[in-house]
Amino acid sequence: MADDRLSLVFSALADPTRRDIVARLAAGDATVNELAEPYEVTVQAVSKHIKVLEDAGLVSRSRDAQRRPCHLEAEVFDLMTKWIERYRRKAEDRFLRLDALLGQMGEQPATDTQGKEAAS
Amino acid sequence: MADDRLSLVFSALADPTRRDIVARLAAGDATVNELAEPYEVTVQAVSKHIKVLEDAGLVSRSRDAQRRPCHLEAEVFDLMTKWIERYRRKAEDRFLRLDALLGQMGEQPATDTQGKEAAS
DNA sequence: AAGGTATTTAACCAAGTGGTTGAATATGAG
DNA sequence: CTCATATTCAACCACTTGGTTAAATACCTT
Numbered sequence: 001m002a003d004d005r006l007s008l009v010f011s012a013l014a015d016p017t018r019r020d021i022v023a024r025l026a027a028g029d030a031t032v033n034e035l036a037e038p039y040e041v042t043v044q045a046v047s048k049h050i051k052v053l054e055d056a057g058l059v060s061r062s063r064d065a066q067r068r069p070c071h072l073e074a075e076v077f078d079l080m081t082k083w084i085e086r087y088r089r090k091a092e093d094r095f096l097r098l099d100a101l102l103g104q105m106g107e108q109p110a111t112d113t114q115g116k117e118a119a120s
Numbered sequence: 121m122a123d124d125r126l127s128l129v130f131s132a133l134a135d136p137t138r139r140d141i142v143a144r145l146a147a148g149d150a151t152v153n154e155l156a157e158p159y160e161v162t163v164q165a166v167s168k169h170i171k172v173l174e175d176a177g178l179v180s181r182s183r184d185a186q187r188r189p190c191h192l193e194a195e196v197f198d199l200m201t202k203w204i205e206r207y208r209r210k211a212e213d214r215f216l217r218l219d220a221l222l223g224q225m226g227e228q229p230a231t232d233t234q235g236k237e238a239a240s
Numbered sequence: 241a242a243g244g245t246a247t248t249t250a251a252c253c254a255a256g257t258g259g260t261t262g263a264a265t266a267t268g269a270g
Numbered sequence: 271c272t273c274a275t276a277t278t279c280a281a282c283c284a285c286t287t288g289g290t291t292a293a294a295t296a297c298c299t300t
Binding site: 015017041048049067 | 257258259260261266267268
């Protein structure tokens with residue numbers, strides 16, 4: 001239902017096992033078997049996890065004999081960071097403007113404009 | 121299955137409708153009905169989406185008569201950014217070291233070390 | 241008290257997910 | 271060719287998810 005890139009990336013990272021795999025790949029490339037070793041689940045399950053990461057563009061793979069080494073694609077992180085920063089900045093700007101507004105109002109009567117800003 | 125905070129946050133943002141809601145809340149607080157208006161789904165469905173965002177700590181709510189205004193909690197973004205930056209930095213450092221290594225090797229015979237760096 | 245608006249809860253359904261086991265494929269080693 | 275290793279595919283299962291409709295709750299207005 002959500003097959004756009006950002007959805008795939010967030011969805012992929014919503015699973016702690018997959019985040020752990022990403023964390024380990026950040027330290028260096030690894031094969032499916034190597035990645036599967038620390039977990040109690042079957043290697044097939046880990047293979048599926050890797051496929052999810054691959055579909056999201058977080059991981060790429062090469063061929064080394066029977067092995068399929070996994071490599072972390074760092075650029076995809078930029079996609080997330082960009083999205084996150086965009087709205088965080090908006091929210092913070094709004095917060096700062098509100099803050100300034102409250103500062104202004106401190107020097108005035110301040111009547112019916114309460115209740116909404118009290119939340120922050 | 122994944123009830124830690126980061127999983128909840130990533131999972132919440134994996135849905136495009138919920139990301140859209142976050143985007144709109146970044147511009148200002150809004151009620152459930154206001155948020156539901158642009159979509160074709162029922163207001164109950166949107167109410168569920170908001171609950172997911174709330175459980176993830178991305179949204180907080182207050183009370184205004186019958187209304188329950190939603191407010192974007194920007195701090196949670198830091199949690200994500202921290203996680204992302206941590207592993208992106210690791211991956212980039214590793215990439216830079218590889219780059220330096222390849223630079224060194226450029227002054228030497230350079231035999232079987234090709235094919236891996238071509239991807240970047 | 242009665243009615244209207246805003247929101248949530250409950251029960252249900254189709255589709256998706258993470259796991260399993262068992263069989264298939266791909267490649268290197270004898 | 272045969273065997274072992276590495277990985278994937280297929281079928282299945284329990285559970286979750288995003289949606290629905292119908293009913294309940296919360297609060298204001300008259």
